[in-house]
Amino acid sequence: xxxxxxxxxxLDLSLALSIVSLLSYLAFSEAVRDFLTIGxxxxxxxxx
Amino acid sequence: VIAAxxxxxxxxxxxxxxxxVAAGGSRAEGLAAGFIVGTALVVVPIQFGAALELLGLVxxxxxxxxxxxxxxxxxxxxxxxxxxxxxxxxxPSPIGRVELAAGLIIGVPYFLFSLDRITGxxxxxxGVAYHLPLAVKWLQDGSxxxxxxxxxxxxxxxxxxxxxxxxxGTGWQSLAEVSNLASAAGLGAGGYLxxxxxxxxxxxAWAGVLLILSVPVVLYQTFSSYVDLFGTASLIAAxxxIxxxxxxxxxxxxxxxxxxxxxxxGLAIGTKPTFWVPAAIVAIAGLVRVxxxxxxxxxxIYAGAVLAPALFWFGRALGTTGNPFYPVAVEIAGRTLLxxxxxxxxxxxxxxxxxxxxxxxxxxxxxxxxxxAGYGWSPxxxxxxxxxxxxxxxxxxxxxxxxxxxxxxxxxxxxxxxxGVVVVAVAWxxxxxxxxxxxxxxxxxxxxxxxxxxxxxxxxxRPRIVAGLLxxxxxxxxxxxxLDPAVRLASRxxxxxxxxxRFYGVPPLVDSLPACAAAVNFNPPREFWSNFAxxxxxxxxxxxxxWEARDFLDGPPAGPxxxxxxxxxxxxxASAEARLTSIGYRPLPLSEQPAWRAWVWPGR
Numbered sequence: 001x002x003x004x005x006x007x008x009x010x011l012d013l014s015l016a017l018s019i020v021s022l023l024s025y026l027a028f029s030e031a032v033r034d035f036l037t038i039g040x041x042x043x044x045x046x047x048x
Numbered sequence: 049v050i051a052a053x054x055x056x057x058x059x060x061x062x063x064x065x066x067x068x069v070a071a072g073g074s075r076a077e078g079l080a081a082g083f084i085v086g087t088a089l090v091v092v093p094i095q096f097g098a099a100l101e102l103l104g105l106v107x108x109x110x111x112x113x114x115x116x117x118x119x120x121x122x123x124x125x126x127x128x129x130x131x132x133x134x135x136x137x138x139x140p141s142p143i144g145r146v147e148l149a150a151g152l153i154i155g156v157p158y159f160l161f162s163l164d165r166i167t168g169x170x171x172x173x174x175g176v177a178y179h180l181p182l183a184v185k186w187l188q189d190g191s192x193x194x195x196x197x198x199x200x201x202x203x204x205x206x207x208x209x210x211x212x213x214x215x216x217g218t219g220w221q222s223l224a225e226v227s228n229l230a231s232a233a234g235l236g237a238g239g240y241l242x243x244x245x246x247x248x249x250x251x252x253a254w255a256g257v258l259l260i261l262s263v264p265v266v267l268y269q270t271f272s273s274y275v276d277l278f279g280t281a282s283l284i285a286a287x288x289x290i291x292x293x294x295x296x297x298x299x300x301x302x303x304x305x306x307x308x309x310x311x312x313x314g315l316a317i318g319t320k321p322t323f324w325v326p327a328a329i330v331a332i333a334g335l336v337r338v339x340x341x342x343x344x345x346x347x348x349i350y351a352g353a354v355l356a357p358a359l360f361w362f363g364r365a366l367g368t369t370g371n372p373f374y375p376v377a378v379e380i381a382g383r384t385l386l387x388x389x390x391x392x393x394x395x396x397x398x399x400x401x402x403x404x405x406x407x408x409x410x411x412x413x414x415x416x417x418x419x420x421a422g423y424g425w426s427p428x429x430x431x432x433x434x435x436x437x438x439x440x441x442x443x444x445x446x447x448x449x450x451x452x453x454x455x456x457x458x459x460x461x462x463x464x465x466x467x468g469v470v471v472v473a474v475a476w477x478x479x480x481x482x483x484x485x486x487x488x489x490x491x492x493x494x495x496x497x498x499x500x501x502x503x504x505x506x507x508x509x510r511p512r513i514v515a516g517l518l519x520x521x522x523x524x525x526x527x528x529x530x531l532d533p534a535v536r537l538a539s540r541x542x543x544x545x546x547x548x549x550r551f552y553g554v555p556p557l558v559d560s561l562p563a564c565a566a567a568v569n570f571n572p573p574r575e576f577w578s579n580f581a582x583x584x585x586x587x588x589x590x591x592x593x594x595w596e597a598r599d600f601l602d603g604p605p606a607g608p609x610x611x612x613x614x615x616x617x618x619x620x621x622a623s624a625e626a627r628l629t630s631i632g633y634r635p636l637p638l639s640e641q642p643a644w645r646a647w648v649w650p651g652r
Binding site: 003007008010011012013014016017018019021024025026028029030031032033034035038039 | 169206264414415416417418419424425430433436437438440441442444445448449452502506509510513514515520521524527530531535
């Protein structure tokens with residue numbers, strides 16, 4: 001029972017870290033920034 | 049027509065092999081084996097024909113051998129009835145809806161890139177600079193010979209370029225890049241098989257494949273003539289076949305699978321020197337127990353299969369330069385044993401600093417994706433949102449969890465995989481190379497797959513959170529990755545750049561030069577992207593790349609064929625122009641393409 005509980009805790013912790021990891025990517029990735037910049041530039045060019 | 053026939057028959061042989069292997073295993077095993085066999089049926093017969101040409105036994109290299117070899121294999125497979133039943137799968141549950149939905153989303157940029165490439169021409173950086181020009185040179189020369197000297201790019205092992213040469217030989221030039229879709233499929237199948245081999249459920253193994261396919265380097269290389277994906281796919285498909293069959297009921301390896309896995313390793317070794325160390329590690333992994341064959345027999349099968357697609361390159365280098373590893377120099381303790389180029393001369397050791405500002409920044413690269421120049425994602429940069437979200441944590445969690453697993457493959461193989469990744473990294477360090485992302489593609493694929501045991505558990509424990517992570521990452525990837533091909537397609541429609549000269553922005557004159565004309569790319573060395581464009585629509589122009597242009601023009605023009613010199617904006621200075629005129633070249637008017645200047649020497 002203890003092993004199952006600790007295993008479950010490990011899984012929950014790892015998932016929480018994965019969520020933080022994805023948010024960090026969205027916040028810091030320069031590729032995301034490039035995408036938003038280019039997307040904005042395209043939108044302003046094609047949408048009056 | 050002969051090239052197209054060879055490719056069609058090789059695909060037919062691959063499909064028949066896949067069906068046969070799938071009949072005794074699984075569809076993924078069939079796909080991995082079919083990819084390796086189909087590719088080998090293109091590469092090995094061409095190498096055989098090229099060896100005959102280099103030995104002087106035939107006057108010129110023909111594109112016919114792949115068609116002959118594939119037809120023989122097709123006939124042989126048709127004559128033998130398939131035996132065996134599919135191996136029982138301990139996890140018969142279907143792949144989950146979330147994973148299928150994520151797969152569809154990730155498939156959108158693959159579809160858009162396919163449309164872009166099919167309606168266009170080869171466009172990727174190193175591909176049009178020297179991989180495809182090398183394939184064009186082989187087609188023009190009817191030989192795979194090398195000259196040695198300073199042109200090391202033309203002296204590397206080049207299995208992927210053989211496939212590109214066959215694709216270009218069909219006359220449909222974009223096939224040279226689109227054909228890499230087969231590599232992506234082979235890589236995905238290999239990744240799936242490794243995942244299943246280390247105990248992942250079907251859905252988790254499929255999620256591992258999605259992780260691999262969502263890496264931007266994999267996506268961009270799929271639609272390029274870079275060779276890293278081709279070698280990685282050969283290697284991972286081979287490893288997948290070995291791991292899957294060995295872990296299924298812990299059975300010994302089938303001799304046929306051993307041979308196919310050996311071919312995969314050999315294809316990778318003959319792709320690029322960066323694969324020599326990882327392929328050696330995978331080759332060792334195959335050398336354990338083999339069913340129904342003695343140890344010497346198994347060794348002979350394996351060694352023969354590994355050498356078949358690789359030996360030609362070492363023999364060619366040995367015969368021409370005396371160094372079988374040419375262009376790589378062999379040095380021990382500072383003494384040069386075999387002359388060539390040091391790794392630092394082939395790839396600048398500081399090349400990696402285009403992706404990180406210091407080596408320590410690699411630890412944060414998946415989240416930062418810094419790039420000094422250009423868009424963050426390319427054939428050599430970017431790991432993507434799903435990798436950042438799931439792989440670093442997933443690999444650590446898999447290793448921690450493995451303590452709780454029973455002793456066996458599911459516990460041992462992830463440790464062995466990680467050990468292999470570390471050995472390759474150390475080997476790189478020893479040869480003085482800084483890390484570079486695309487050279488590490490096999491390791492990136494293995495890290496993705498190593499998350500699958502953890503994904504198996506978290507899918508059951510917290511299905512909604514895993515679904516949210518997978519779908520969010522897939523949507524972010526799908527949107528970001530679709531931008532590039534969507535903009536390209538929109539631009540092509542808007543500017544109507546359907547013809548080759550308009551696509552590349554070169555003078556239409558390039559497509560109508562006389563058959564034996566030389567086209568000198570008279571530009572600074574960094575402007576090498578026109579090398580492929582200047583070959584012309586029929587690929588008959590003999591292009592002199594920028595790094596050879598000065599030497600070529602230093603000598604007086606001679607021979608019966610005309611020489612055209614092309615200079616693209618920003619134009620070279622007036623002294624270069626005056627020199628050309630003094631040698632005897634006369635300027636050509638290019639009113640329809642003001643970004644270019646041209647001169648011609650009409651030949652004798």
